[in-house]
Amino acid sequence: MAAPVIRVFSSESQVAENLCELVATKANAAIKDRGIFTIAVSGGSAAKFLCDGLPQVATDWSKWRVFFCDERHVPFSDPECTYSFYKTNLLPKVALSTDHIFPLNPELTVEQAADDYEQKLHRVFTDGGLPRFDVLVLGMGPDGHTCSLFPGHPLLQESKRIAAPISDSPKPPPQRVTLTFPVINNASCAIFASCGAGKADIVQQVLEGQSDDPLPAARVRPTDGEVIWILDQGAASKLKQASYKL
Protein backbone atom coordinates (compact mmCIF):
# COMPACT_ATOMS: atom_id res chain seq x y z
CA MET A 1 0.00 0.00 0.00
CA ALA A 2 1.76 3.16 -1.20
CA ALA A 3 1.60 6.46 0.68
CA PRO A 4 -0.61 9.11 -0.93
CA VAL A 5 1.07 11.25 -3.57
CA ILE A 6 0.18 14.93 -3.15
CA ARG A 7 0.33 17.46 -5.96
CA VAL A 8 -0.33 21.12 -5.23
CA PHE A 9 -1.16 23.72 -7.89
CA SER A 10 -1.65 27.45 -7.69
CA SER A 11 -5.14 27.57 -9.18
CA GLU A 12 -8.30 25.53 -9.63
CA SER A 13 -7.84 25.59 -13.40
CA GLN A 14 -4.40 24.01 -13.02
CA VAL A 15 -5.89 21.32 -10.77
CA ALA A 16 -8.48 20.59 -13.45
CA GLU A 17 -5.86 20.50 -16.20
CA ASN A 18 -3.55 18.22 -14.22
CA LEU A 19 -6.43 15.90 -13.35
CA CYS A 20 -7.45 15.53 -17.00
CA GLU A 21 -3.86 15.04 -18.18
CA LEU A 22 -3.35 12.34 -15.55
CA VAL A 23 -6.59 10.57 -16.47
CA ALA A 24 -5.63 10.67 -20.16
CA THR A 25 -2.16 9.26 -19.43
CA LYS A 26 -3.68 6.41 -17.42
CA ALA A 27 -6.32 5.82 -20.11
CA ASN A 28 -3.85 5.62 -22.95
CA ALA A 29 -1.53 3.31 -20.99
CA ALA A 30 -4.42 0.96 -20.13
CA ILE A 31 -5.66 0.96 -23.73
CA LYS A 32 -2.16 0.14 -24.97
CA ASP A 33 -1.74 -2.66 -22.43
CA ARG A 34 -5.18 -4.25 -22.38
CA GLY A 35 -7.29 -2.57 -25.06
CA ILE A 36 -9.78 -1.14 -22.55
CA PHE A 37 -9.86 1.64 -19.94
CA THR A 38 -12.17 1.44 -16.94
CA ILE A 39 -12.94 4.55 -14.92
CA ALA A 40 -15.48 5.54 -12.28
CA VAL A 41 -16.23 9.23 -11.93
CA SER A 42 -17.87 11.41 -9.27
CA GLY A 43 -20.13 14.42 -9.06
CA GLY A 44 -19.29 17.77 -7.48
CA SER A 45 -16.42 19.85 -8.79
CA ALA A 46 -14.60 16.78 -10.17
CA ALA A 47 -17.43 16.39 -12.70
CA LYS A 48 -16.98 19.94 -13.89
CA PHE A 49 -13.20 19.52 -14.16
CA LEU A 50 -13.57 16.35 -16.24
CA CYS A 51 -16.31 17.68 -18.51
CA ASP A 52 -14.32 20.84 -19.20
CA GLY A 53 -10.91 19.20 -19.71
CA LEU A 54 -11.43 15.73 -21.17
CA PRO A 55 -12.70 16.95 -24.56
CA GLN A 56 -9.20 18.38 -25.11
CA VAL A 57 -7.31 15.11 -24.55
CA ALA A 58 -6.20 12.71 -27.28
CA THR A 59 -7.53 9.23 -26.57
CA ASP A 60 -9.50 6.40 -28.16
CA TRP A 61 -12.92 7.00 -26.61
CA SER A 62 -14.28 3.73 -28.00
CA LYS A 63 -12.13 1.91 -25.42
CA TRP A 64 -13.43 3.80 -22.37
CA ARG A 65 -15.93 2.22 -19.97
CA VAL A 66 -17.33 4.81 -17.59
CA PHE A 67 -19.04 4.04 -14.28
CA PHE A 68 -19.94 6.22 -11.30
CA CYS A 69 -18.19 6.07 -7.92
CA ASP A 70 -21.62 6.89 -6.55
CA GLU A 71 -24.89 8.19 -7.88
CA ARG A 72 -27.93 9.84 -6.43
CA HIS A 73 -31.13 7.83 -6.83
CA VAL A 74 -33.05 10.53 -8.66
CA PRO A 75 -34.70 10.71 -12.10
CA PHE A 76 -32.46 11.60 -15.06
CA SER A 77 -34.40 14.87 -15.32
CA ASP A 78 -33.34 15.91 -11.79
CA PRO A 79 -30.52 18.49 -11.72
CA GLU A 80 -28.95 16.36 -8.94
CA CYS A 81 -28.40 13.43 -11.33
CA THR A 82 -24.65 13.04 -11.88
CA TYR A 83 -25.08 10.87 -15.00
CA SER A 84 -27.19 13.58 -16.63
CA PHE A 85 -24.49 16.16 -15.87
CA TYR A 86 -21.97 14.08 -17.84
CA LYS A 87 -24.54 13.33 -20.55
CA THR A 88 -25.13 17.04 -21.07
CA ASN A 89 -21.63 18.35 -20.54
CA LEU A 90 -19.29 15.63 -21.82
CA LEU A 91 -21.04 13.30 -24.23
CA PRO A 92 -21.77 15.89 -26.95
CA LYS A 93 -18.05 16.78 -27.02
CA VAL A 94 -16.34 13.35 -27.13
CA ALA A 95 -16.78 10.10 -29.06
CA LEU A 96 -17.96 8.13 -26.03
CA SER A 97 -20.93 5.95 -26.89
CA THR A 98 -23.87 5.92 -24.47
CA ASP A 99 -23.39 2.11 -24.51
CA HIS A 100 -20.10 2.65 -22.70
CA ILE A 101 -21.34 4.82 -19.84
CA PHE A 102 -23.30 3.09 -17.11
CA PRO A 103 -25.99 5.07 -15.29
CA LEU A 104 -27.96 3.94 -12.29
CA ASN A 105 -31.49 2.88 -13.22
CA PRO A 106 -33.73 5.39 -11.40
CA GLU A 107 -36.89 3.46 -12.34
CA LEU A 108 -35.98 0.73 -9.86
CA THR A 109 -36.06 0.97 -6.06
CA VAL A 110 -32.69 1.96 -4.63
CA GLU A 111 -32.06 -1.64 -3.49
CA GLN A 112 -32.93 -3.02 -6.94
CA ALA A 113 -30.85 -0.30 -8.60
CA ALA A 114 -27.81 -1.33 -6.52
CA ASP A 115 -28.29 -5.00 -7.52
CA ASP A 116 -28.66 -3.92 -11.16
CA TYR A 117 -25.51 -1.80 -10.85
CA GLU A 118 -23.54 -4.78 -9.57
CA GLN A 119 -24.68 -6.73 -12.64
CA LYS A 120 -23.56 -3.90 -14.91
CA LEU A 121 -20.13 -3.97 -13.24
CA HIS A 122 -19.87 -7.73 -13.71
CA ARG A 123 -20.71 -7.40 -17.40
CA VAL A 124 -17.62 -5.22 -17.93
CA PHE A 125 -15.36 -6.84 -15.33
CA THR A 126 -15.90 -10.35 -16.57
CA ASP A 127 -13.30 -12.31 -14.63
CA GLY A 128 -15.73 -12.89 -11.75
CA GLY A 129 -13.44 -11.34 -9.12
CA LEU A 130 -13.53 -7.91 -7.58
CA PRO A 131 -13.63 -5.17 -10.23
CA ARG A 132 -10.24 -3.51 -10.62
CA PHE A 133 -10.76 -0.01 -12.00
CA ASP A 134 -7.87 1.63 -13.81
CA VAL A 135 -8.92 4.98 -12.35
CA LEU A 136 -11.37 6.31 -9.78
CA VAL A 137 -11.91 10.06 -9.78
CA LEU A 138 -13.09 10.98 -6.31
CA GLY A 139 -14.29 14.06 -4.51
CA MET A 140 -14.24 14.67 -0.77
CA GLY A 141 -16.97 16.50 1.11
CA PRO A 142 -16.34 18.89 4.03
CA ASP A 143 -17.12 16.03 6.48
CA GLY A 144 -14.50 13.74 4.89
CA HIS A 145 -17.00 11.63 2.96
CA THR A 146 -16.14 10.22 -0.41
CA CYS A 147 -18.41 8.36 -2.84
CA SER A 148 -21.58 8.00 -0.71
CA LEU A 149 -19.54 6.67 2.19
CA PHE A 150 -20.11 8.92 5.19
CA PRO A 151 -18.31 9.14 8.55
CA GLY A 152 -19.59 6.60 11.06
CA HIS A 153 -21.95 4.92 8.58
CA PRO A 154 -22.21 1.11 8.67
CA LEU A 155 -21.47 1.00 4.90
CA LEU A 156 -17.83 1.75 5.74
CA GLN A 157 -17.63 -1.88 6.90
CA GLU A 158 -19.37 -3.39 3.86
CA SER A 159 -17.28 -6.33 2.74
CA LYS A 160 -19.50 -8.41 0.45
CA ARG A 161 -21.17 -6.06 -1.99
CA ILE A 162 -19.35 -4.25 -4.79
CA ALA A 163 -22.06 -1.57 -5.07
CA ALA A 164 -24.47 -0.88 -2.22
CA PRO A 165 -27.66 1.09 -1.66
CA ILE A 166 -27.90 3.78 0.98
CA SER A 167 -31.22 5.29 2.09
CA ASP A 168 -30.07 7.51 4.93
CA SER A 169 -27.38 9.66 3.36
CA PRO A 170 -26.74 12.63 5.66
CA LYS A 171 -26.20 14.72 2.55
CA PRO A 172 -29.32 14.97 0.41
CA PRO A 173 -30.68 13.29 -1.56
CA PRO A 174 -30.89 10.47 1.02
CA GLN A 175 -31.09 7.58 -1.47
CA ARG A 176 -27.95 6.74 -3.39
CA VAL A 177 -25.86 3.84 -4.68
CA THR A 178 -22.14 3.72 -4.00
CA LEU A 179 -19.11 1.63 -4.78
CA THR A 180 -17.83 -0.03 -1.61
CA PHE A 181 -14.37 -0.10 -0.06
CA PRO A 182 -13.46 -3.58 -1.36
CA VAL A 183 -13.77 -2.20 -4.92
CA ILE A 184 -12.33 1.23 -4.14
CA ASN A 185 -9.24 -0.29 -2.57
CA ASN A 186 -8.83 -2.77 -5.41
CA ALA A 187 -8.38 0.09 -7.92
CA SER A 188 -5.16 0.62 -9.76
CA CYS A 189 -5.29 4.37 -9.16
CA ALA A 190 -7.58 6.58 -7.05
CA ILE A 191 -7.39 10.32 -7.69
CA PHE A 192 -8.88 13.01 -5.47
CA ALA A 193 -9.27 16.56 -6.75
CA SER A 194 -10.06 19.12 -4.04
CA CYS A 195 -9.96 22.88 -4.19
CA GLY A 196 -10.56 25.86 -1.95
CA ALA A 197 -9.52 27.01 1.52
CA GLY A 198 -12.81 25.65 2.84
CA LYS A 199 -11.32 22.15 2.39
CA ALA A 200 -8.02 22.94 4.15
CA ASP A 201 -8.90 21.55 7.60
CA ILE A 202 -10.41 18.32 6.35
CA VAL A 203 -7.58 17.78 3.83
CA GLN A 204 -5.08 18.18 6.68
CA GLN A 205 -7.03 15.77 8.88
CA VAL A 206 -7.38 13.16 6.15
CA LEU A 207 -3.77 13.31 4.98
CA GLU A 208 -1.91 13.96 8.21
CA GLY A 209 -4.29 12.94 11.02
CA GLN A 210 -3.94 9.75 13.03
CA SER A 211 -7.13 7.98 14.04
CA ASP A 212 -8.33 4.52 14.98
CA ASP A 213 -11.51 5.36 13.08
CA PRO A 214 -10.29 7.13 9.93
CA LEU A 215 -12.57 9.36 7.90
CA PRO A 216 -13.93 7.75 4.72
CA ALA A 217 -11.52 9.65 2.43
CA ALA A 218 -8.58 8.52 4.59
CA ARG A 219 -9.63 4.89 4.05
CA VAL A 220 -8.97 5.15 0.31
CA ARG A 221 -5.66 3.26 0.22
CA PRO A 222 -5.61 0.81 -2.71
CA THR A 223 -3.77 -2.34 -1.64
CA ASP A 224 -2.03 -2.74 -5.00
CA GLY A 225 -2.39 0.73 -6.45
CA GLU A 226 -1.79 4.40 -5.88
CA VAL A 227 -3.75 7.29 -4.44
CA ILE A 228 -3.03 10.76 -5.78
CA TRP A 229 -4.35 13.99 -4.29
CA ILE A 230 -4.49 16.99 -6.63
CA LEU A 231 -5.00 20.14 -4.58
CA ASP A 232 -4.97 23.87 -5.08
CA GLN A 233 -3.03 26.07 -2.68
CA GLY A 234 -6.13 26.83 -0.60
CA ALA A 235 -6.98 23.18 0.01
CA ALA A 236 -3.31 22.41 0.81
CA SER A 237 -2.80 25.46 3.02
CA LYS A 238 -3.04 23.66 6.37
CA LEU A 239 -0.81 20.70 5.50
CA LYS A 240 2.13 20.72 7.87
CA GLN A 241 4.68 18.78 5.87
CA ALA A 242 6.74 21.32 3.95
CA SER A 243 7.20 18.95 1.01
CA TYR A 244 3.51 19.34 0.20
CA LYS A 245 3.83 23.06 -0.47
CA LEU A 246 4.20 24.55 -3.92
Ligand SMILES: O=C(O)[C@H](O)[C@@H](O)[C@H](O)[C@H](O)COP(=O)(O)O
Ligand atom coordinates in the same frame (compact mmCIF):
# COMPACT_ATOMS: atom_id res chain seq x y z
O1 LIG B 1 -22.84 13.07 -4.28
C1 LIG B 1 -22.62 14.17 -3.82
O2 LIG B 1 -23.36 14.73 -3.02
C2 LIG B 1 -21.39 14.92 -4.29
O3 LIG B 1 -20.96 14.42 -5.49
C3 LIG B 1 -20.30 14.90 -3.24
O4 LIG B 1 -20.03 13.63 -2.75
C4 LIG B 1 -19.04 15.58 -3.76
O5 LIG B 1 -18.27 14.71 -4.54
C5 LIG B 1 -18.22 16.06 -2.60
O6 LIG B 1 -19.02 16.79 -1.71
C6 LIG B 1 -17.08 16.94 -3.07
O7 LIG B 1 -17.58 17.95 -3.84
P1 LIG B 1 -16.74 19.22 -4.24
O8 LIG B 1 -15.46 18.72 -4.85
O9 LIG B 1 -17.60 19.96 -5.22
O10 LIG B 1 -16.48 19.97 -3.00
